[in-house]
Amino acid sequence: MAALTLTDLFAVPDLDRSLQPALQQALDGKAKPPGALGRIEELALTLGLIQRRLKPAVERPVLLVFAGDHGLTRSGVAAFPSGVTVAMVDTLLAGKASANAFARVVGAEVRVIDAGVAADLSGREGLVHAKIAPGTADASVEPAMTAAQAEAALLAGAQVAEDAIADGADLLALGEMGIGNSASAALLMHRLAPAPLDDCVGQGAGHSPEGMARKRAVLAQAAARSDATAPFEVLTQFGGYEIAMMAGAVLAAARAGAPVLIDGFIGTAAALLAIRLAPAARGYCLFAHASAEAGHRLMLEALNARPLLGLDMRLGEGTGALLAVPLVQAACALLSEVAELSDVLEAAG
Incomplete structure (x- = not known):
């Protein structure tokens, strides 16, 4: 083949x-x-x-959690160090993250994928190894990834989705883990919604007022560095490997005729990217919840999407998508x- x-x-x-x-x-x-x-x-x-x-x-829901690190964290866009990504990957693999708890409640399988974590995870049992590179470059000073890396990430995400569907998954829920990924998602939203950058930048995992000012300044510098608006180029300039893989998973699921539950702000940025790359993918996306993260409702409006839930959540990991699984099953x-x-x-x- x-x-x-x-x-x-x-x-x-x-x-x-x-x-x-x-x-x-x-x-x-x-x-x-x-x-x-x-x-x-x-x-x-x-x-x-x-x-x-x-x-x-819907009898076999599967949550795919893509993990990756971001060079933007070196410029101070995140309140936590990138090492937290590794720690949370280990927590997910141990079955002790919020996503694991929610998945057990709704009967979903969890698969964790190393899309681009800035550490050697080769010995982690149960991890799907798909690393493109150990984190992206710092998008405030250079493109986050090369065109070849962006292509590889999209195709790797598609493969992960195809494998899950081949194993019997009839609903894919998408989640992510990556310190700094709300910054990358904000830049993607800014160019692909499109929307003013200030409307796209939120707290992420939490910031002091000083931290928010620094995040806004760094993202303004990144946005000024490139005028990219074409979806694939926007991905190379500002994206994360886990976001690219989620977009690839959306596209693969759509091609297979499988529904995809989209999580919060970062997940919706990935869906936005997928839909800008292939507009027909919109018809296969179910939007789980309205995140408390600034900008999410505007991004949902840009996609003409009405979320199923509004719980003021902004954790990520696919937690909101998991909580929407029973609604999908009830509809069936x-x-x-x-x-x-x-x-x-x-x-x-």
Whole structure:
């Protein structure tokens, strides 16, 4: 089989809407007033379209957590050192992170991927080894990655998604871990939404007022260094390896007809990148929650996306995406398990 290319990856088919009348008829015929379940009905219809089935099902949700470090941290955009990325990867592998706890509650498998952590993780058992490089370059002074590295990251993320789907995953949730990645995501949002940079910069993992001023100054310097607006070039200038891999995973899932649950600010930046690279990918994305991170709601608006939840979360790791899994499963159950209104009325005489 020929190796996947970027041309292949970007060739995402438009969402096939031929089943929409039948799905709507099925929803309206359930034992409830039409539209009474509101957005759960909308979600059920979307899932049916994505899976191309009148009775969609989600039985094997898988969370993919991509980890990577950012050269921007050397210029002071983060409140924590990049070594925290390694520590949290180990915590995820040990099953003790928030994402692990939530995954157990909703019955999701967790896979952790080294996209570009600035440390040798070769001995970590259970880790998916896909490292492009040990962290990106400092985007405030030079491009974050080369074109070859960006291509490799997109294709590696696609491969991770394809492997999960081949193993039986019928819903992918995307998460990330990487100190400094809210800075990278802000720059991607700035160019790809597009939006004023000040509207894109938030607290990330937490900052003092002085830290926020420094973060804004460094990101302004990065933005002034390049006028890139084309999606792939924006990725090379400002992106992170974990963000690139998440974008590749979105595109691969869309090509396979699998729904993708998008997490918070960084995850939505990855989805934004994927959708700017292949606009049809938008039809396969489900947006889990509205993050408390500044700029997330604006980015959702740029994608015409309505999140399923609003819990004031901003942790990352895919935690918000995991909490939306039961809603997705409930929407499937509406189509597959709820009685027909006609049967209920007949029984009532």
